[in-house]
Structure formats: C-alpha cells, structure tokens
Amino acid sequence: MSRKGKQNRSHAAAKADAPEWDVKVSRRGFVKASLAAGVIVGGSVLALDSKDGRQALQIAQTTQTATTTDPFAPQAITLNVNGVDYPVTVEPRDMLVNVIRDSIGLIGTKRPCNRMECGGCTVLIDDAPYNACQYIALRAVGKQILTTEAGVQSTASGAPAADPVVAALQSAFVENDGGQCGFCSPGEIMSAAALLKQNPNPTVDEIKAAQAGNLCRCGNYLKIIESIQTAATNLGGA
Numbered sequence: 129m130s131r132k133g134k135q136n137r138s139h140a141a142a143k144a145d146a147p148e149w150d151v152k153v154s155r156r157g158f159v160k161a162s163l164a165a166g167v168i169v170g171g172s173v174l175a176l177d178s179k180d181g182r183q184a185l186q187i188a189q190t191t192q193t194a195t196t197t198d199p200f201a202p203q204a205i206t207l208n209v210n211g212v213d214y215p216v217t218v219e220p221r222d223m224l225v226n227v228i229r230d231s232i233g234l235i236g237t238k239r240p241c242n243r244m245e246c247g248g249c250t251v252l253i254d255d256a257p258y259n260a261c262q263y264i265a266l267r268a269v270g271k272q273i274l275t276t277e278a279g280v281q282s283t284a285s286g287a288p289a290a291d292p293v294v295a296a297l298q299s300a301f302v303e304n305d306g307g308q309c310g311f312c313s314p315g316e317i318m319s320a321a322a323l324l325k326q327n328p329n330p331t332v333d334e335i336k337a338a339q340a341g342n343l344c345r346c347g348n349y350l351k352i353i354e355s356i357q358t359a360a361t362n363l364g365g366a
C-alpha cells in the first residue's frame with residue numbers, strides 16, 4: 129500500500145474512532161456563538177441560535193471518561209545520573225534541572241535563565257544534549273543522564289572519571305582559560321561532550337554549530353573553542 133493510501137486509511141480509522149459530535153455551523157458562526165456563550169462545557173449540550181436563524185450550533189458529546197487517578201500527583205521514580213540510580217519523587221510538571229539540583233543535589237548543572245535561552249542547564253540524555261530546564265523529569269526515566277559531575281565524581285578515589293570525554297573537556301577548559309566567571313562552563317562542556325562523542329575531530333565551524341545554543345556572558349568564545357580543540361586532541365582527535 130502506498131504511503132498516501134496508508135494515511136488515508138489511518139485518517140478514516142481515526143475518524144471512525146472519534147467521539148460523535150454533531151456540528152452544524154460555519155467557523156465564523158462558531159466563533160460568534162462561543163463569544164456569546166462565554167464558555168463551552170465539555171460533556172454537555174450547547175445550542176445557540178443567531179437572530180436571523182442562519183447559524184445554529186449543536187455540540188453533543190455523548191461520553192466523558194471519569195478520571196480515577198490524579199494526573200498531578202507526585203510519583204516515585206528512579207533517575208540514572210552519571211551511572212548512579214537516584215530514587216526521587218517528582219511532580220509531573222517538574223523539570224529535570226530542578227530534580228538534578230534540588231532533589232539529587234548535583235548543582236554543577238546551572239539554571240541561569242530557566243527558559244531555554246542560554247544553554248547553561250545542558251545535560252546529556254542518552255548522549256544527546258538537552259536543556260534540562262525545559263525537559264520534563266518523568267521523560268528521563270530509563271535513560272542515561274550525564275551531568276558535568278561525570279568528569280570528576282570518581283577521581284577522588286583514584287578511579288577513572290565516569291566519563292572520559294567530560295573529564296578531558298574540563299581539563300582543557302582549565303588549561304586554556306575556557307571559563308572566566310565559569311557560569312556557562314558546565315553547559316558549554318556538556319554540549320561539547322555531545323559533539324566529541326559523535327565527532328572526535330570537529331572543525332571550528334562544527335564546534336561553533338554545536339555550541340550555538342550556549343551563551344557566554346563573558347564573551348569567552350575564542351577560549352571555549354580552543355578548549356574544545358585541545359580536548360579533541362588529547363582524546364586522540366587531530
């Protein structure tokens with residue numbers, strides 16, 4: 129079956145499964161009627177007639193499913209961060225950055241803007257970079273989360289760092305003055321880690337593209353690029 133045929137069939141099936149609505153009104157009539165009514169209540173019958181009798185709106189929704197569980201209730205979950213399982217209780221609205229910082233206590237991940245503008249909260253989820261301030265914590269269940277602590281968490285015991293790429297980037301940032309105030313550094317390093325894991329030998333343009341979502345208020349971009357190049361070299365890239 130052609131792709132279009134599949135689409136038509138699934139559309140028809142979806143239509144067949146849809147709740148029975150009887151709508152007899154133009155779009156303009158619907159807007160007018162809605163404004164006049166002020167509110168439309170799901171599961172009820174609403175009938176409005178315009179003065180000239182040309183427009184009528186009838187909405188009949190025959191079924192309404194009762195909710196037996198509270199969708200806003202806190203849930204007990206386990207998040208794997210840097211190879212360690214952390215049991216936490218989260219609300220469905222909780223963002224990952226808040227859980228990582230406030231519940232788990234790993235405060236290396238920053239929260240500078242909290243609205244997906246700066247990249248300071250970047251973490252890796254299954255090796256892909258995400259802004260943790262806009263990532264629902266519940267979505268991270270069953271995934272591997274990596275934060276900037278992955279580069280240092282095991283070195284105190286003499287064991288190798290949990291993530292050698294993150295560790296190499298942290299050393300290179302120190303070596304090249306990649307951080308001035310350092311506020312952006314965890315996010316810059318995690319975005320760079322995602323890049324080097326996928327592309328061990330990036331060009332300058334590829335580094336710029338990978339870091340495009342990370343803002344440095346100190347304007348330390350040249351040193352950041354140099355740091356990433358140094359890390360790539362130390363990890364075996366050119």
Ligand code: FES
Pocket residue numbers: 238239240241242243244245246247248249250259260261262
């Ligand atoms: S804190 Fe998430 S993008 Fe700025």
Ligand code: FES
Pocket residue numbers: 306307308309310311312313343344345346347348
């Ligand atoms: S080093 Fe200060 S914000 Fe980047």
